Amino acid sequence: MSNKQQLLSFLMNAEEPISGEHLSEQLGVSRTMIWKYIKSLKEDGHEVEAIKKKGYVLKQLSSQLSVETVSPYLETTHFARALYYLESCPSTQFVANELLVKGKGMHGLVVVSEEQTAGKGRLNRQWVSSKGKGLWTTWIVKPDLLPHEAPPITLVVALALAKAIHSTTGIQVDIKWPNDLLIDGKKVGGILTELQATPDKIEAILLGIGINVLQAEEELNQDLTKRATSLAIECDTPVDRTKLLAAMANELEQAITTFETQGFRRFQVEWERHSTMIGKKVTATTVRETIQGIALGLNEHGALLVQTGDGVRTLFSGDVTL
Numbered sequence: 001m002s003n004k005q006q007l008l009s010f011l012m013n014a015e016e017p018i019s020g021e022h023l024s025e026q027l028g029v030s031r032t033m034i035w036k037y038i039k040s041l042k043e044d045g046h047e048v049e050a051i052k053k054k055g056y057v058l059k060q061l062s063s064q065l066s067v068e069t070v071s072p073y074l075e076t077t078h079f080a081r082a083l084y085y086l087e088s089c090p091s092t093q094f095v096a097n098e099l100l101v102k103g104k105g106m107h108g109l110v111v112v113s114e115e116q117t118a119g120k121g122r123l124n125r126q127w128v129s130s131k132g133k134g135l136w137t138t139w140i141v142k143p144d145l146l147p148h149e150a151p152p153i154t155l156v157v158a159l160a161l162a163k164a165i166h167s168t169t170g171i172q173v174d175i176k177w178p179n180d181l182l183i184d185g186k187k188v189g190g191i192l193t194e195l196q197a198t199p200d201k202i203e204a205i206l207l208g209i210g211i212n213v214l215q216a217e218e219e220l221n222q223d224l225t226k227r228a229t230s231l232a233i234e235c236d237t238p239v240d241r242t243k244l245l246a247a248m249a250n251e252l253e254q255a256i257t258t259f260e261t262q263g264f265r266r267f268q269v270e271w272e273r274h275s276t277m278i279g280k281k282v283t284a285t286t287v288r289e290t291i292q293g294i295a296l297g298l299n300e301h302g303a304l305l306v307q308t309g310d311g312v313r314t315l316f317s318g319d320v321t322l
């Protein structure tokens with residue numbers, strides 16, 4: 001943690017004003033340096049008040065996502081320890097890819113943009129990413145996995161995100177195979193997994209995660225064929241994007257580490273518990289065909305098993321509706 005991050009962390013945890021003298025002793029830097037860090041924190045949008053003869057108080061954290069604001073909530077070694085923040089970009093997937101090309105895409109780095117002008121969904125769909133309303137993120141993951149072991153990672157990530165949302169907001173999130181996060185049947189988030197690999201080795205996985213956080217009803221549901229929602233619509237209390245991003249990092253690192261060592265089998269039962277489609281009649285569309293049947297559950301590779309009139313079908317990808 002840098003001195004500035006540490007200073008912010010002290011201010012965030014303090015119950016009363018902290019004097020410049022105390023801060024300079026704690027950080028082992030001069031009072032002038034403390035003053036410079038405070039000035040820089042203010043420039044980042046944090047509201048820091050200097051109370052005469054008492055010291056500094058943090059009145060309001062900046063709403064801008066940064067390593068400084070997120071790190072006090074992190075329990076990770078790698079995830080979100082590096083955070084690349086942008087006001088706007090075409091897609092965080094492109095930015096993460098550029099970082100990888102330049103050799104700067106370390107494991108756990110997250111790219112966050114307030115807005116995406118060409119956000120990508122699965123199957124070449126557009127992902128609407130309006131300014132300041134969501135968490136539009138791409139996480140660079142370099143897992144200890146072989147290429148053929150990677151596909152269920154999307155399901156593991158979906159489960160981790162459902163937990164992160166639940167711990168931050170109290171909202172129960174359902175998972176729709178393979179990559180949708182739903183609240184009462186309405187989409188609140190999605191995952192776009194892009195694998196960069198040779199036949200023998202995974203170079204990186206770009207985990208694109210979009211979560212609708214602050215949109216109002218009328219912003220989302222102009223297209224009545226797609227039912228969407230945001231955390232703000234579903235939650236009575238204000239949703240803190242900083243805490244949610246940190247919770248995502250914590251859950252993602254833990255889940256992906258477990259997946260590396262224990263495989264998808266370890267998540268199978270928990271995943272099925274979070275899914276509303278098991279035991280129900282579904283229509284599944286793959287690149288080849290559309291089938292109908294009862295969703296039985298997942299196999300140990302994360303493939304969806306569907307009981308049709310012709311027997312049990314195993315689906316590795318596709319779109320499923322109830």
Ligand code: BTN
Pocket residue numbers: 090091092093116118119120121122123125127129135136137138179180189190191192208209210211
């Ligand atoms: C889907 O449900 O189709 C997946 C949506 C994934 C959207 C996220 S937002 C951040 C990242 N950048 C993108 O362009 N897409 C993903």
